[in-house]
Amino acid sequence: DTAVSQTPKYLVTQMGNDKSIKCEQNLGHDTMYWYKQDSKKFLKIMFSYNNKELIINETVPNRFSPKSPDKAHLNLHINSLELGDSAVYFCASSHRGRGYGYTFGSGTRLTVV
Amino acid sequence: SQQGEEDPQALSIQEGENATMNCSYKTSINNLQWYRQNSGRGLVHLILIRSNEREKHSGRLRVTLDTSKKSSSLLITASRAADTASYFCATGRSGGSNYKLTFGKGTLLTVNP
Numbered sequence: 672d673t674a675v676s677q678t679p680k681y682l683v684t685q686m687g688n689d690k691s692i693k694c695e696q697n698l699g700h701d702t703m704y705w706y707k708q709d710s711k712k713f714l715k716i717m718f719s720y721n722n723k724e725l726i727i728n729e730t731v732p733n734r735f736s737p738k739s740p741d742k743a744h745l746n747l748h749i750n751s752l753e754l755g756d757s758a759v760y761f762c763a764s765s766h767r768g769r770g771y772g773y774t775f776g777s778g779t780r781l782t783v784v
Numbered sequence: 785s786q787q788g789e790e791d792p793q794a795l796s797i798q799e800g801e802n803a804t805m806n807c808s809y810k811t812s813i814n815n816l817q818w819y820r821q822n823s824g825r826g827l828v829h830l831i832l833i834r835s836n837e838r839e840k841h842s843g844r845l846r847v848t849l850d851t852s853k854k855s856s857s858l859l860i861t862a863s864r865a866a867d868t869a870s871y872f873c874a875t876g877r878s879g880g881s882n883y884k885l886t887f888g889k890g891t892l893l894t895v896n897p
Contacts, residue, residue: 675826706887712870714827714887727884761826772817772829773885 674698677762677776684752685784691748692779694762700774702726702767703745705737708759708778720745721767752783790873790891798896803860805891807873808853814883815876816849816856820869821890827872830858865897 675696684690696703704727705717719727720739734750745762759780763773791806807816815834819827833840833849833856840847846859860867870890877884 712890714872716884770815770832770834772832774829775826777826
């Protein structure tokens with residue numbers, strides 16, 4: 672049973688296209704996150720949702736729009752893809768609060784050509 | 785802004801040796817966590833140490849935290865080839881009503897059989 676699952680695992684698309692990445696967790700966590708890992712392995716938080724409410728929205732282009740239909744799902748839609756969007760995108764979940772580790776999905780490798 | 789900085793960036797040791805990785809950070813924290821990432825995979829939570837704790841053990845892992853020096857270390861004893869991975873420290877910090885986990889750039893550990 673996969674705890675945090677992301678689809679697709681790989682995504683190759685052309686510049687200017689719109690694409691979505693889906694994430695689901697079956698851990699009963701109330702908070703979900705999107706992180707972006709660049710080619711140098713640096714992980715940067717993008718968004719966080721708690722019980723469907725957006726609680727963290729870092730400086731991310733408006734082309735990126737998260738959506739959480741319920742607390743077990745967090746999707747990421749990207750409009751007008753650019754070359755610089757190429758990266759690995761990780762979904763994670765946790766209980767909200769200071770004392771919990773995060774559970775990560777296996778990542779979606781996005782390549783924009 | 786980036787919070788944790790791991791040192792060294794890369795470490796190569798022989799199986800059976802101990803591996804020590806360090807992490808420094810800049811601001812006050814609620815806790816510090818260590819994660820492992822195998823190549824092409826998601827991050828796996830290893831251990832969490834709270835700001836009022838100085839040392840914590842989990843199996844072959846030993847983590848220390850010195851809040852006066854704003855630094856932490858991760859010791860892996862009796863290393864195995866399967867420990868080969870990137871190791872990230874992450875600092876947990878509350879900002880307003882939100883808690884955020886910020887990652888460093890990681891240490892690439894190679895354990896040679």
